Amino acid sequence: MFTRDEWQLIADAVEVLIPDSEEGCALRNQVLARALRQVEIAPEKLDIERIQRRVSEFFHIELADLTSKKRTQRIAFCRQVAMYLCRKMTDSSFPAIGEHFGRDHSTVIHAFNLIDRRIAHDSAFRFSIEKIERELKRVALLRIESPSSLSLRSA
Numbered sequence: 001m002f003t004r005d006e007w008q009l010i011a012d013a014v015e016v017l018i019p020d021s022e023e024g025c026a027l028r029n030q031v032l033a034r035a036l037r038q039v040e041i042a043p044e045k046l047d048i049e050r051i052q053r054r055v056s057e058f059f060h061i062e063l064a065d066l067t068s069k070k071r072t073q074r075i076a077f078c079r080q081v082a083m084y085l086c087r088k089m090t091d092s093s094f095p096a097i098g099e100h101f102g103r104d105h106s107t108v109i110h111a112f113n114l115i116d117r118r119i120a121h122d123s124a125f126r127f128s129i130e131k132i133e134r135e136l137k138r139v140a141l142l143r144i145e146s147p148s149s150l151s152l153r154s155a
Contacts, residue, residue: 046136048086048100055082058132067102081129083108084115089136 014031018024056063059078066079079101086097087108094105094112101108119126 046089048090048092048097051085051089051136052082052100054132054136055085058135067100069102079103080111080115081132083111085129085132085136087112089133 011032014028018028018031052066053063055078056066059074059081061075061078065075066082068075070076083097083101083103086092086100087094090097092100094108098105098108115129119129
């Protein structure tokens with residue numbers, strides 16, 4: 001896993017090693033893109049707010065509903081999924097996750113166990129959760145750094 005500074009060092013090295021031409025620019029982007037595909041995401045790069053946003057987009061609900069007092073089955077289910085993903089994909093504790101949702105830590109524990117059991121028994125549901133996870137990892141990876149966002153300084 002690379003930090004922003006490490007990516008900048010890689011970009012600088014690629015710039016020095018690959019000639020400054022139209023073909024060189026294309027080659028630079030290929031080299032950086034290839035390196036980027038080999039990077040794994042550190043769970044700490046994701047935060048609870050980003051997970052909440054992605055879950056609300058995925059299930060087509062308002063972001064505010066995840067932290068509201070609403071207890072309709074649909075909203076509660078989406079909130080449970082978000083809590084599960086927060087626990088699985090971040091280093092946040094049950095109480096910290098609960099604070100972000102305006103809930104007690106025991107509610108987060110219940111949500112985590114409920115979603116975990118459903119994933120174990122429902123392959124279609126497991127696929128949906130894995131899809132959200134992949135999207136979150138992809139977004140986090142792009143936010144860490146992408147070749148197009150690195151500054152390749154011209155001399």
